[in-house]
Amino acid sequence: MNGYHDDIEQQTTGNEDFRRVLYTGKTLQLVLMTLQPGEEIGSEVHTDRDQFFRFEQGSGKVHIDANIYDVVDGSGVIVPAGARHNVRNTGDAPLKMYTLYGPPEHLDGITQATKADAEARHAQEEWDGKTTE
Numbered sequence: 272m273n274g275y276h277d278d279i280e281q282q283t284t285g286n287e288d289f290r291r292v293l294y295t296g297k298t299l300q301l302v303l304m305t306l307q308p309g310e311e312i313g314s315e316v317h318t319d320r321d322q323f324f325r326f327e328q329g330s331g332k333v334h335i336d337a338n339i340y341d342v343v344d345g346s347g348v349i350v351p352a353g354a355r356h357n358v359r360n361t362g363d364a365p366l367k368m369y370t371l372y373g374p375p376e377h378l379d380g381i382t383q384a385t386k387a388d389a390e391a392r393h394a395q396e397e398w399d400g401k402t403t404e
Contacts, residue, residue, distance in 0.1 A: 272404050275301060283327040283369045290383040293369075295403045300375035305367050306331065306360040310386060314357045321373050322350040324358065329366035332359050342366075379403050 275294040282293065286303040294301040306312065306329075314334070324333065326346040333340045333348045334357045340348060342358075350356045360366035375398040383389035383396075 275403075279369060280327055283325075283367050286367060287365075288382050288384050289386050289389050290377070290381070292377050292379055292381050295375050295377075295379035295398070295401070297402055298374050300372040300377065300379075300398070302370050302372065302377065303368075304358075304370060305365050306358065306386075307365055308360055308363055310366075311357055311359040313386075313390075314355055316353065316355045317350075317372075317376065318353055319374070320376060321352050322356075322376075323371040323373075324348045324350070324368050325370075326366065326368045329360060329364050330362035331366045332361055333357070334359075374398070 283303055286305050288303070289305060291303040292300065293303060324347065326342045326344060328344055330341070330343045333342055335350055335354050342348065377398055378396045379401055381396050383392060
């Protein structure tokens with residue numbers, strides 16, 4: 272197996288897509304995300320998976336249940352399974368991050384250019400158990 276190796280900061284700051292799945296393992300998935308100014312992921316709960324966010328550019332807020340955290344370049348956030356959460360871009364520039372899902376959430380290799388694209392396709396693009404390698 273090859274695993275995944277790249278300059279994750281460069282990949283993240285260069286990403287223009289709302290969501291781009293880079294690598295999917297059996298128990299962990301690496302996904303790039305970009306939120307445009309004023310955009311948010313949307314309030315959600317993953318009952319069966321933890322999620323880690325690392326922010327590489329921009330500024331925003333992360334809501335986890337009753338908590339609100341300010342995030343900027345260098346911030347990291349863990350959302351435990353079962354917590355209601357949302358990420359909002361509160362700045363004037365794109366908010367760029369990568370996220371790790373454990374276990375995976377999305378089909379391997381998908382790209383969703385916009386939030387509208389992601390919302391329209393989410394139900395059809397949930398992880399099917401197939402990995403990158």
